[in-house]
Structure formats: C-alpha cells, structure tokens
Amino acid sequence: MIIEGLNDFTAEIIRVWNTQMLSLRTVEHLYMFFFALFFSILIGVVTGVLTYRNQKLAGPVLNSLNVVETVPDVALLVLLLPIFGIGAAPTIVASILYSILPIARDTYTGLSNVPREYIEIAEALGLTPREVLFKVRFPLSLPLIAGGVRIAVVFTMGVVTLGGLIAAGGLGAALQNGIQLYDMGTILVTGAWVGLLAVLLDGIAGIIEKILKARYGTWS
Known part of the structure; x- marks a missing residue:
C-alpha cells in the first residue's frame, strides 16, 4: 500500500514536471532571480555608501525606499x-525596488556604527578618510550587509514568483497554469519546488552571513 502510494506520488511529480516544463521554468526563474538580486545588491550597497557619506540624504532616501515597501x-x-x-x-x-531597502539600510547602519577604536587605529596608521571607509568600515560592515542581502533573497524570490501573473515565465507561470486549470497536482508540486528553492537560497545566504560574522565579528 505504501509502495503503491509512493509510486503514484512519484508519477504525479513526473507528470507535472514534464507537462509544465519545470526544468525550463526553473532556469527562467533563476535567471530573473539572480539578475534582480545582482542589481539589488549593487544599487543597495552604492545607496548605503552614498547616504553614509552624505548624512543629510539618509533620511529622505531611506524613507522613500520605505514608501516603496508599503506598496503591495x-x-x-x-x-x-x-x-x-x-x-x-x-x-x-x-x-x-523591493530589495534595495534592506541592503541600503544595513549598509548605511553598518558603516555608521563601526566601533570607534577601529577608526582611531586606522587614523593613527595614517589612513585617509576614503581609505578608512573602504578598508575598515566597509569590511567590518559586511556581516550586516549580508543580513540585508538575505532578506532581499526572500523578497526577490516572492516577487519573481508573482511575475507569473504578468506573463514573466518562470515557476510562477506553472503555478498560474495550475490555478487556472484547478490542477492541484501542478499547484502542489510547483509550490513545493518554489519553496524548496527559496529554502536552499536562503540557506546559502545564511552560510555566507555566518562566514562573514566569523571573520569580521558580530559587533553590528
């Protein structure tokens, strides 16, 4: 009985995987995910650095990004x-747009809160303010920045999945097909696969965060 149930379960997974072309959908999904995450990190880190170097911009910029987060x-x-x-x-x-805020906020917070003793040592060694920023403040902020990236991973995975509603492809398209056809097998298999990918990517981000904390400390 159990073996028969497992066989039926496996057959359903194979059916959904083949009919919904989940291999292709996964490639599309991960392409959009990594493309969006790359630019989120790039823009978020640059925004965090710029707001740190121009403190008057910090409030307006971060508040504007907060407004974006409130839009469904x-x-x-x-x-x-x-x-x-x-x-x-x-x-x-x-x-x-959704993922910039946690990265920019954590970059700004990390750069602003490096313990003063590290800065004093760097200044005593003759480092310029720019060198202090990029050789001391930024490396010591990496654990906190990695935490922001981990949040961005979750945001990005969620929005990319919703992209199926507007013909973006990816696994969201397979989920949309399942909903339209009321095909519970497609909904469950695709949903479980999306969830597994999200857990794996979050786990990788978590490992990177732990490595950075071990190297640079957890003061932040």
Missing part, C-alpha cells in the same frame, strides 16, 4: 506595466 507587490507590478509592458522586465524592476 501585485499593485507595484501593475503600476509598472504601462512603463515596461508585460513579461520579465516589470518583474525584475519590481524585485529590485
């Missing part, structure tokens, strides 16, 4: 449609 993800996708059309472009842009 589906609503943001809809708002971007007239500009970028349907497909992957608005999905990637929405993912980036």
Whole structure:
C-alpha cells in the first residue's frame, strides 16, 4: 500500500514536471532571480555608501525606499506595466525596488556604527578618510550587509514568483497554469519546488552571513 502510494506520488511529480516544463521554468526563474538580486545588491550597497557619506540624504532616501515597501507587490507590478509592458522586465524592476531597502539600510547602519577604536587605529596608521571607509568600515560592515542581502533573497524570490501573473515565465507561470486549470497536482508540486528553492537560497545566504560574522565579528 505504501509502495503503491509512493509510486503514484512519484508519477504525479513526473507528470507535472514534464507537462509544465519545470526544468525550463526553473532556469527562467533563476535567471530573473539572480539578475534582480545582482542589481539589488549593487544599487543597495552604492545607496548605503552614498547616504553614509552624505548624512543629510539618509533620511529622505531611506524613507522613500520605505514608501516603496508599503506598496503591495501585485499593485507595484501593475503600476509598472504601462512603463515596461508585460513579461520579465516589470518583474525584475519590481524585485529590485523591493530589495534595495534592506541592503541600503544595513549598509548605511553598518558603516555608521563601526566601533570607534577601529577608526582611531586606522587614523593613527595614517589612513585617509576614503581609505578608512573602504578598508575598515566597509569590511567590518559586511556581516550586516549580508543580513540585508538575505532578506532581499526572500523578497526577490516572492516577487519573481508573482511575475507569473504578468506573463514573466518562470515557476510562477506553472503555478498560474495550475490555478487556472484547478490542477492541484501542478499547484502542489510547483509550490513545493518554489519553496524548496527559496529554502536552499536562503540557506546559502545564511552560510555566507555566518562566514562573514566569523571573520569580521558580530559587533553590528
């Protein structure tokens, strides 16, 4: 009985995987995910550094990013449609907009809160303010920045999955097919696969964060 149930379960997974082309959908999904995450990290870190170096900008910039976070993800996708059309472009842009805040905020916080004794030692060695920023403050902020990136991983995975609603492809498209056809097998298998990918990516981000904490400390 148990073996028969396992066989049926395996057969259902194979059916869904083949009919919904989940291998191709996974590649599409991860492409959008990593593309969006890369630019989120790039923009978020640069924003954090700029707001640290121009403290008057910190409040307005971070508050503006907070406003973006209050917009529901589906609503943001809809708002971007007239500009970028349907497909992957608005999905990637929405993912980036949602993910900038935790990275920028943690970059700014990390740079601003490096213990004073480290700065005094660097200044005593003759480092310029720019060298202190990039050789002392930034490396010591990496554990906190990694925490922001870990949050961005979750945001990005969620928005990319929702991209299936606007023909972005990826695993969200397979989920949308399952919902439209009321195919519970497709919904469950695809949903479980998305969840597993999210857990794996979060786990990788968590390992990187732990490595950075072990190297640079957990003062932040």
